[in-house]
Amino acid sequence: MLRTRTTPRPGASGPKPSHRLRTAVLASAACVCLVAASAPAPTPLGIGDRLFPHLGNPGYDVTAYDLAFTYSGSNGKPLPAVTVIDARTTDWLEQVNLDHAHGTVRSVEIDGQPVEFRSAGEDLVLTPGAPLPPGIPVRITVRHDSDPVSTEEYQSGWVPTQDGLAMANQADAGHRVFPGNDHPSDKAMFTFRITVPEGYTAVANGLPAGQTRRAAGTTWTYRTTHPMATELAQVSIGRSAVPRRSGPGGLPLRDVVPAKDRERLEPWLRRTPDQIAWMQEKVGPYPFETYGVLIAEARTGFELETQTLSLFERELFTRSEYPEWYVESIMVHELAHQWFGDSVSPRTWSDLWLNEGHATWYEALYAEEKADRPVEARMKAAYRASDTWRKAGGPPAEPKGAEPGEKLSIFRPNVYDGSALVLYALRQEIGRPAFERLQRTWVRTHRDGVAGTADFTRLASDIAGRDLDGFFRAWLYGEKTPPMPGHPDWHSAAPAGAS
Template sequence: MPHTPGARPPKPRRSLRRRAALTAAVAALLIGAAAPQPSPTARGIGDRLFPDLGNPGFDIAAYDISFVYHGNDKPLDAVTVIEAEAATDLDSFNLDFTHGTVGSVEVNGLQADFATAKEDLVVTPRVALPRGGRFTVTVRHTSDPRGSGDGGWVRTGDGLVMANQADAGHRVFPGSDHPSDKARFTFHVTAPKDLTVVANGLPTGRRARGAVTSWSYRTGHPMATELAQVSIGRSAVLTRTGPHGLPLRDVVPAADRQQLQKWTARTPGHLAWMEKKVGRYPFENYGVLIADASTGFELETQTLSLFERGLFTNAAFPAWYVDAVMVHELAHQWFGNSVSPRTWSDLWLNEGHATWYEALYAQEKSGKPLVDRMRLAYEQSDTWRADGGPPAAIKAPVPGKKISIFRPVVYDGSALVLYALRQKIGAPAFDRLERAWVAGHRDATATTADFVALASKVSGQDLKPFLHAWLYEAKTPPMPGHPTWKTAKKPE
């Protein structure tokens, strides 16, 4: 209650219960009794679509991950070493990790306490970490390829590959499983000597020891966890040179080498075409990884795009379509890999651009008119927005189906946004924008707001109202230059 001026406040009286509690507390301090520790809690960075992923309080600079492969029906033995920097004082911190058993955790060489909370590994170091300090975390764990239907390890006919998009990297190794926290990666993989191991980046060593061989790879650029790739199998590695001497290596099932070589040989031409559109390829090497697996998708894992074998062997897929899909995944190396989304709501910047260059390639190389594809997309756009949300504000994943954020609205629905933008500002300004975007944000992350701001700067127009309508509104705006285009009504 408020104090009354002029009145003397009553003298407080301490109850016997309160006095007894204080006495017990003092006694506990005197004898060194430990205070009860709070329960471990899962924490994330609060992404609108995946709020529990990512880890607040620190930034990861590098991963060094070792795997020992024992076969598809057994967990891999693994050690993940993380180099990080504390963004604030840390008494404890979280790593994203599930689908494996943790044996021990060390922080700066000292054993640390750890516990699990949902899909997090909560680590309490022996010595608190100061803000701005660099620290090393070593986690000894297993990585289980069994029951991996939610992504992560994918079992193939002769081994394993990774498919971590969007949120499955932490089903393979502990870390910060969000594209906003990119880091450099080193992989060491030990497997039976009759198998071949390939991973992101360039090889740094190979050593045979009796019945096994150990392989090492390192990335030359930072990478998001969703883009990590390790392939273990009976594979043939085909090498060649791309534009300006770029090292190329394609990984295919050894038994299909001859059959698939006509497709892998197309990669240098794809690279040359993309470089004419947006500038120099951003990484140290490139290639395609063709796996004997049925995933239902292809995936732009960094420097080594993952494809299903069936895409190339099923006669139902016309050649022009396969060619364009290969360009789609290649385009992601610029859009999504080198320039990564700051949040998952920025996904349209990845998939919209990859779809755009896929469609543009099909027009230029196979005579499939871009305008026809965009007109069909316009007709469906309102339905896609109703089902999945507008391109830059897609709906949250369906419970139990986290990959469901990859809806039509982020593919052709988002390419349609780019088409509208080109119609608005003209092809020359649009081409300058694309080059400026990938050059200005190379090896970094960027947002939708960054793209809108750059588009306005390059074009000399305030595009914020125009692009807000195309990116965030429930109904598709009128298409510049095509006043007769109409959206179809959603079936009842």
Template structure:
């Protein structure tokens, strides 16, 4: 093995510090995700987050916050790396004892008073700020609304809001405690844990999830909001959260969610969580987001004069389908994102076709025509190119949406509609509340079809050029 001059110098510096009795400087770590190599941290698994946020009423000012992380070590830890950026930590304790801490890149590196043995439970408490400044820098985290805040943490921005192990592979339970001026309302993922408590001029709202959640799916909304409750299929509690001034205008859209749920449950089985609803933000985001149990939408989607009923509802179905694909069954690595977006796009397109929109087959024919260009620009579905520097949202390219839904269309053509339907239901049943990979999907699809589909998926998921679609020899892909 040959060592570069830079690596030799680093090793010599580390050796010198060790000889002098000093630890090497803190370094950012990661779990080696192909697209986000510094995301997540090795050595521990988080079991629960308890996040307290104090909002002053000024959505440009940092929030005072306390994040408590319950975890179990998977290795001996002399240091504990947390993903955290865009805020300031003021103190850290590990199992109640003060710990040293220092920033390193987008990590907060914690040195406990004594090393943590492997296999030990541990509690990390971080007092910090959570800064909503610069929400338009393209990196995500807090979104400033007209009179408050909401969260948009996908793909890797939860650590811009609270310290965490910011990778979907480490799902955990969440409790949110949000204190606001009493004239405002706070909501979060999950269900209320008791009634709001008002002391003086402030009210504290507490919410708790009943199922594990990836950090990128966390949601907290604050503002002059109204919570609208109704019942969904099977008595499922639904709650939509909307700007109070727009409550009446939004009702025609909100009232359609029970029908969307019934339609998806007919195809996928029971809804996987304890509640669902829409958080409608008075902000210009340019996207909708499947935050768990409370999907985020911008108000203009519903209120602008040209709102198309079928098109708008298909977007609502897309985010709802994500509660199964992406939220309940989360990607094992970010290169597995195609599974989540392919299925959400699939059910969006299928719903639109059944409700007066474009035909699914025509949409897939166009996707096949454009697919080679999408692959050249963004990589094949299961081997996407990394996002552009400073533009994490550029990960969400056309190849991830219609380009990946085309994979499902080809698969249905290959194995038949009945086997395809069984695969969808079995996928969300077998991997509920867990993570699953592309290899897991190939394995289950092969088992469902009764034959090895590895060669089929190799071309469709990893090929630079798009294969021919079974049953459509006349379809042509246009080379870029």
């Protein structure tokens, strides 16, 4: 998912990127309504994710979000916002918990009726007038501020740019932008309504659904036509150019770039159609309604596969020391995520290896085919480092939790090249034809859905025609890297401090 720079770009210098990544720990600034003495004490809940236990909330399933933001032209001011959540209850609910951690809440309604609300950790806890039974539709309307200001760099889901804002909500910062069920296992449809002053352009996930001009500014509306996880939401506000072109099969493409850089960046933008065609040859039809790259003049330390509109730092395309093959392979990494991670979303954050491993795999395969950078050489280097990576970050499918105050530290080398190494070993084990059939079947079977490690290993065994449980148990959960099929001469260097 997130393409952090755990290894420096060719020729890169300066501090390690992880030092520049934003953290996501901030107490909620939600205002508190007066609550009847009989109401239960608010408690932060979660769905029990091993890495982020308080993310998500039990008792309901979100079907749609309608998000409205009003931007004043200043990154130093909160954006007045209205979040409308359509959901269906799955259990009796005396209270409804929403993930929410930043920005004042002014009022909350359930089905048009005002309700009490209080903060609890990074949850906003709503108390309806009567318990909600299971199996009913519920509409929650929250009027709040969405605050782009953070006390530390890159804590917020909003990323300030030179001319406006963008979003980077992975892994758990979506609820710093809008209240919701902020776990990738609960995907929903999205509508965005962004009001901006004259001279600004707003773009979001999905397809445009109209503009409304008023004295206060222009409201740009966008809608997705496929469900999306909250961590993949994207809104770009800036003095932007939006070049458009057609992709394979007439797929509508739109990019978002600083207007001043439109001509300079065009040589990179026009490579996207061929990259999509290349990915389609590997895994099948592109899964969404549109695609494009959002190039932001901001320093984040990562690129991000926000659905249908991947986020990139401007400097990736403007610094001359980055070879063309490298830049293109990073573009393909985020593109590959549209299949692996966006269309097929992780059931839990421990399934992260499925997303980053596959994106890294196609990044490496593209570099091999287009720039003569052999996959085998890259995998051999990864094998040498693999035991060290496993000791530092855990095995691919059971990664260690984030470091205190650094939630993005779950994005360690073992979920990138270490997980791509698992896929290389699998191809060695079952053969190229079966491996390629597995890739195509995986994205077709789980399109627009949620899937996890057990789903992948079961499908791999079915396609291989034999039980692969032992193979996967060793490669995905072992403390030591297993022998590489077909390469008995490969060795993993002992981790520092190992006896």
